[in-house]
Amino acid sequence: MVTVDPTKVADRIARPSTGGIRDSRGYRIFQVFNTVALLGVVVITLYPFVNIIAQSFSGESYIRSGQVNLIPRGFNVTTYELVMSDSMFWTSYRNTVVYTVVATLIAMVLTTCYAYVLSKKHLRGRTFLIGIAVFTMFFNGGLIPNYVLVTSLGLKNTLWAIVLPNAISVFNLLVMKSFFENLPTELEEAAKIDGLNTYKTLWYVVLPLSKAVVATMVLFYSVAYWNSWFQAFLYMDRAELFPVTVYLRNLIAGANASGAGLGSSDLAQVASNIQAVTMVLTVLPILFVYPFIQRYFVSGVMLGSVKQ
Amino acid sequence: MIRHRRTFTATSAMVAATALVLAACGSGDDGNSGSGDGDGVDLDGKDVGAMDDYDVGVQFTATEPLNFSTLYNEHPNYPLKDDWLFWEELEERTNVTLDTTVVPLSDYEDKRSLLIGSGDAPLIMPKTYPGQEEPFVSSGAILPVSDYVDLMPNFQAKVEQWGLEDNLDTLRQEDGKYYVLPGLHEAPWQDYTVAMRMDVLEDLGLEVPTDWDEFRDVLAAIKEEYPDSYPFSGRWNVPTPGGSMLNIVGMTFGTSAGWGFNHEQWDEDAGQFVYTGATEEYRAMLEYLHGLMEDGLMDPEGFTQDDDLARQKFSNGRSFAIGTNAQTLVNEYRPDLAETNPDAVVAKIPLPAGPAGNVINSTSQLENGIMLSSKAAESENFVAMMQFIDWLWYSDEGQEFAKWGVEGVTYTKDGDGTYTLADDVDFVALNPDGDKHLQEDFGFSNGVFAYGGSTELLHSTFSEEEQEFQEAMAEKDLLPLDPPHPFTEEEREQVTLWETPLKDHTEQATLQFILGQRDLSEWDAYVAELEAKGMSQYVDVVNEAYERYQAEHG
Numbered sequence: 037m038v039t040v041d042p043t044k045v046a047d048r049i050a051r052p053s054t055g056g057i058r059d060s061r062g063y064r065i066f067q068v069f070n071t072v073a074l075l076g077v078v079v080i081t082l083y084p085f086v087n088i089i090a091q092s093f094s095g096e097s098y099i100r101s102g103q104v105n106l107i108p109r110g111f112n113v114t115t116y117e118l119v120m121s122d123s124m125f126w127t128s129y130r131n132t133v134v135y136t137v138v139a140t141l142i143a144m145v146l147t148t149c150y151a152y153v154l155s156k157k158h159l160r161g162r163t164f165l166i167g168i169a170v171f172t173m174f175f176n177g178g179l180i181p182n183y184v185l186v187t188s189l190g191l192k193n194t195l196w197a198i199v200l201p202n203a204i205s206v207f208n209l210l211v212m213k214s215f216f217e218n219l220p221t222e223l224e225e226a227a228k229i230d231g232l233n234t235y236k237t238l239w240y241v242v243l244p245l246s247k248a249v250v251a252t253m254v255l256f257y258s259v260a261y262w263n264s265w266f267q268a269f270l271y272m273d274r275a276e277l278f279p280v281t282v283y284l285r286n287l288i289a290g291a292n293a294s295g296a297g298l299g300s301s302d303l304a305q306v307a308s309n310i311q312a313v314t315m316v317l318t319v320l321p322i323l324f325v326y327p328f329i330q331r332y333f334v335s336g337v338m339l340g341s342v343k344q
Numbered sequence: 345m346i347r348h349r350r351t352f353t354a355t356s357a358m359v360a361a362t363a364l365v366l367a368a369c370g371s372g373d374d375g376n377s378g379s380g381d382g383d384g385v386d387l388d389g390k391d392v393g394a395m396d397d398y399d400v401g402v403q404f405t406a407t408e409p410l411n412f413s414t415l416y417n418e419h420p421n422y423p424l425k426d427d428w429l430f431w432e433e434l435e436e437r438t439n440v441t442l443d444t445t446v447v448p449l450s451d452y453e454d455k456r457s458l459l460i461g462s463g464d465a466p467l468i469m470p471k472t473y474p475g476q477e478e479p480f481v482s483s484g485a486i487l488p489v490s491d492y493v494d495l496m497p498n499f500q501a502k503v504e505q506w507g508l509e510d511n512l513d514t515l516r517q518e519d520g521k522y523y524v525l526p527g528l529h530e531a532p533w534q535d536y537t538v539a540m541r542m543d544v545l546e547d548l549g550l551e552v553p554t555d556w557d558e559f560r561d562v563l564a565a566i567k568e569e570y571p572d573s574y575p576f577s578g579r580w581n582v583p584t585p586g587g588s589m590l591n592i593v594g595m596t597f598g599t600s601a602g603w604g605f606n607h608e609q610w611d612e613d614a615g616q617f618v619y620t621g622a623t624e625e626y627r628a629m630l631e632y633l634h635g636l637m638e639d640g641l642m643d644p645e646g647f648t649q650d651d652d653l654a655r656q657k658f659s660n661g662r663s664f665a666i667g668t669n670a671q672t673l674v675n676e677y678r679p680d681l682a683e684t685n686p687d688a689v690v691a692k693i694p695l696p697a698g699p700a701g702n703v704i705n706s707t708s709q710l711e712n713g714i715m716l717s718s719k720a721a722e723s724e725n726f727v728a729m730m731q732f733i734d735w736l737w738y739s740d741e742g743q744e745f746a747k748w749g750v751e752g753v754t755y756t757k758d759g760d761g762t763y764t765l766a767d768d769v770d771f772v773a774l775n776p777d778g779d780k781h782l783q784e785d786f787g788f789s790n791g792v793f794a795y796g797g798s799t800e801l802l803h804s805t806f807s808e809e810e811q812e813f814q815e816a817m818a819e820k821d822l823l824p825l826d827p828p829h830p831f832t833e834e835e836r837e838q839v840t841l842w843e844t845p846l847k848d849h850t851e852q853a854t855l856q857f858i859l860g861q862r863d864l865s866e867w868d869a870y871v872a873e874l875e876a877k878g879m880s881q882y883v884d885v886v887n888e889a890y891e892r893y894q895a896e897h898g
Contacts, residue, residue: 097683102656124423180461187464270458273445275424286420286448308652 085319091312092116099308115309119317124275125283129317132262132279139199139261140254146203147212147253152238154209155216166213173206179270186271197271198264198279205260208253215249216242251332255325262322280318287314390721393439393728400497404735404742406439406728413466415459416444417452417792421783428787433750440732442468460485465717467729470792472715474515477524480715481517482833487716488521495727496734498742499525506530510825511710518830518889520897525733527711527796534695534704534817536588538576539668539677542689544569555697556596556632563641566664576636577643577663579654585855586647588667593633595705595823596698599625601854604705607839607846608886610826617829617886619879621850622871628699630857630864637858647855659684668692670810674773691809694816706822711796713737736793743801746794749786763804772805828897829890839885842878849877 059067086106091099095110103109119125153159154166177185182201191197219242227241243250265281272278288311393406418424424446435441445466447455452471459465460480469486480486490512493499503509508528515522538559545552545562548569553559563575580588580603590602600606600620609620620626636642643663645653657663659680668677673692681688695704714733720726736742748755748763756764765771770778771789782788789805796802799818803811831839853870856862862870871879 097679102652102660180458183458183462183464187462269448269451269455273447275418275446278448282448286418286450288450 088312088315091309092316094309094312096307096309099312115307115313116317119310119313125280125314125317127276128278128280128283131268131277132281132318133321135195135198135268135279136258136261138195139203140257142199143203143205143208143257143261144250144254147205147209147257148238148243148250150204151209151212152216152242154213155219157217169204169206169209183270192271193273193277198261198267201267205257208256212249212253215246219245247332251329255329258325259322280314284314284318287311387727390724391727392724394725394731395728398497398731398734400501400739404438404731404739406732409439409441410725410728410732411441411443412468412725412729412732414442414444414468415456415466415470416442416446417471418446418448419783419791420449422781422787422790423784425785425787428785429750429753430746430787430790430793433745434736437745438732438735460717465719467717467720467723468733469715469717471712472524473712474524474526474710477715478517478836481523485718486523487718487721488519488523489525489714489716490516490521490523492721492730493525495730496738498734498738498740499528502528502530502738506709508709511706513828514825515710516828516830516893516897518832518893520830520893524713524715525737526713528738529709529711529796529802530798531818532704532706532709532822533802533814534820535669536592537668537692537695537813538589538592538665539673539690540693541664542691543687544664546689552693553696554694555702556593559696560632560636560639560641563636563665564639567639567641570661570664573662573664574643574646574657575641575663576646576665577649577654577657578646579649579651579667581648581650584851586858589647590629590633590854592667592695593698594626594629596696596700596703597625597629597632598698598700598703598823599623599629601626601629605847605850606826607843607882608826608829610824612824617826617883617890619846619874619883621846621853622874622879625699627864627867630854633858634860634864637860644859647858655680661685661688670806670813674807692813694813695820697820700823701821702819703821703823704817706825737796740798740801743794743797745788747789747797747801748804749782749788754782754786754788761800774805774807827890828893829886830893831885831889835885835889839882842882845877846874846879846882849873 083106087104090106090108091104092115093108093111093113094104095112098104098109150169154162154169156162159165176182186192186197186201191200223241223245224237227237232240263281265279265285268277268279268282269285272282393408393410395402395404395407398404416424424444431441443466445459453476456465456469456472457479460469460483463485465485477486503512506528512522512526515524515526517523540552540562542552544566548565550562550565551558553562566575567573578586578589584590584602584605587603591600591604594601594604599609606620608617609623609625611618611623633642637644643649643657654663654666655676658666658677661684666677670692673690677690681690697703714737720729723729736746748757751757752766754766754769756766758764765775765778765782767775768778769780769782769786770776771782780786783790788794799814803814806814853862853873857864857870
């Protein structure tokens with residue numbers, strides 16, 4: 037991760053001719069194109085968000101007639117009031133928060149410990165331990181055996197059915213392992229000489245230096261758990277245990293499942309502004325995680341720590 | 345979205361396949377229990393809680409409190425609540441409580457496959473559409489329920505009264521038994537048709553079309569007045585392009601297409617099955633639709649666009665006819681148009697007649713129904729459970745209760761059988777002033793428990809205009825049902841392999857012919873392509889299955 041101080045870039049664009057090295061003409065043309073292209077990407081990325089937000093504040097009939105783009109038409113907040121007054125929505129919401137927090141915590145502890153162990157080259161049986169982790173990336177028991185396992189362990193209809201089966205993502209594990217491998221061994225040797233045992237070394241030396249990777253992993257895990265619905269769908273038999281994603285999916289996919297499979301008397305018709313509001317409310321919290329975590333994406337923490 | 349759907353379908357197929365394999369393994373240990381020869385089902389000691397004198401017109405009440413596990417299809421419009429009057433009243437009347445496994449409607453079928461495959465299935469599995477039980481039949485995981493219908497007096501009475509024996513035969517599997525208890529309709533119910541802008545017809549002095557030729561003429565007249573529009577722009581194109589429109593057109597052309605597409609079609613004259621996509625009837629249908637497209641009467645996007653776009657075109661006056669059912673008419677088109685064009689009048693037109701006559705399918709007399717876990721037959725409460733199902737889903741009292749609720753609380757009924765909602769209760773906008781909702785707050789008219797039934801009960805929640813439409817539909821002739829031709833397990837496996845490429849190719853060519861990307865003079869080439877994909881082999885297997893069934897059970 038390389039961060040660039042935005043003020044310096046601005047300086048450079050604003051005063052290209054005064055002092056220092058002049059930017060070449062080619063570079064300036066590149067800058068213009070680059071900015072335009074990236075602005076295009078920004079627009080493409082943001083448009084769906086803005087559109088859904090606009091829809092969430094619009095009247096149903098305006099959405100249906102395709103008149104809502106970036107600005108709400110028939111502005112109202114009654115849909116928000118309606119969705120927020122549904123106790124089922126908040127129950128699901130609370131479930132999602134609980135599942136995400138607990139699952140991310142457990143996943144982080146397990147992944148960090150395992151990755152740190154695997155990063156030690158002198159570990160006996162290290163290849164085997166990596167092997168059994170990687171094996172699960174390519175092979176698994178399949179849906180029904182997993183279901184039978186979780187059920188017979190008595191985890192069905194509990195938080196643990198969601199939290200435990202996927203506690204370690206092998207991809208994340210390998211990323212973390214290679215990050216730890218790149219930490220200078222001298223730092224840990226120095227820590228040992230100063231009297232720290234393995235756990236304390238991990239806690240006081242390695243982890244503080246690994247904020248970037250830890251932050252990334254927290255982000256990966258929490259976004260994945262926040263968005264996941266399949267585990268909950270499989271292992272939860274009661275509506276009050278569903279996370280908000282299952283609630284949302286039923287609202288949207290159920291509403292779109294018109295056609296041959298359903299008798300017309302039973303078509304789910306959920307107004308599109310209700311769908312939009314639910315989407316906005318579901319996405320917002322996880323969207324706010326990004327800015328808070330971004331500040332840990334800093335390079336160069338290791339600079340100057342070791343003189344060789 | 346589309347990609348997502350596709351992977352998801354793949355997952356479901358995988359679930360079903362795995363379910364099959366696993367359940368097949370599991371059935372080894374108890375393979376000799378149950379079905380055996382079919383007759384002589386042993387019910388000794390399984391009548392705990394059952395009534396001795398249960399019959400038509402008798403209120404079922406278990407002699408001791410019973411609890412049955414049930415799969416429950418969670419509808420986003422009315423999430424399950426434990427304090428529904430439905431549960432309370434059900435327990436009071438029948439002494440039965442239901443232990444529900446709640447599954448979101450969006451993925452109901454996948455979870456059902458998973459539960460059956462893992463041997464964890466609830467005893468009662470409602471909302472199973474005829475045909476969906478087939479993957480599980482050979483595993484022995486679900487109950488051949490036809491062996492036990494003598495425990496269900498109301499079910500039998502209705503089948504006899506409404507003459508549904510032939511309909512039931514279409515459900516029979518290779519062993520001559522059926523595995524799903526379907527919902528029963530007294531009369532066929534054709535809901536889907538075309539909605540048109542009646543105000544425009546009136547302005548132009550046009551009559552409501554009664555057959556497809558008149559339909560074309562009406563569209564042509566509209567096109568003349570509004571040259572920039574495509575008078576017809578269809579919807580319901582997922583998962584089959586043109587699914588709904590092809591279904592209703594195909595039906596009246598004496599074939600099947602779109603949602604209703606069946607690979608095999610019964611040829612009465614030849615006394616055997618032929619491949620639907622290669623019949624003259626199918627070709628006539630394509631010619632008709634291609635004609636509409638060529639004359640600019642039908643939107644070229646009409647068979648592929650999504651529903652929202654079709655609605656937008658209709659509400660913005662860029663189209664004047666669109667596919668509809670009773671609900672979309674009231675809940676979508678009218679409110680849409682009220683916003684953009686208050687003078688517009690929309691109504692269903694009676695399903696136009698076609699070359700096959702003024703007909704509708706009679707298969708619509710069967711609804712989704714109930715599948716039972718084969719574990720149910722081992723329960724000591726088995727007889728009571730069958731009586732309970734019979735009462736709740738098939739008796740007049742049970743159906744009225746599930747649909748309308750409790751008399752005096754949620755509705756009243758006067759002498760001539762007219763139902764009226766209580767003052768504070770609303771349902772399908774019949775009583776917009778009511779502040780409570782029959783489904784959301786009471787749990788009645790719930791798709792899991794209330795469907796089918798007598799025409800009177802079905803029509804009781806219809807608006808007047810819909811009742812008129814239904815009366816027009818009731819005058820139509822019924823298309824004969826295809827004779828039963830259930831497959832053996834190997835045959836089913838084999839035809840499944842052929843089905844997908846055949847169906848894909850038919851769908852693709854259907855669209856190409858209609859859009860004019862392919863000329864109808866290439867029909868023979870198209871039939872040869874179907875042939876190369878195994879059409880004849882497919883039809884041979886179907887005919888073999890038909891003859892075998894005739895010999896054994898006919």
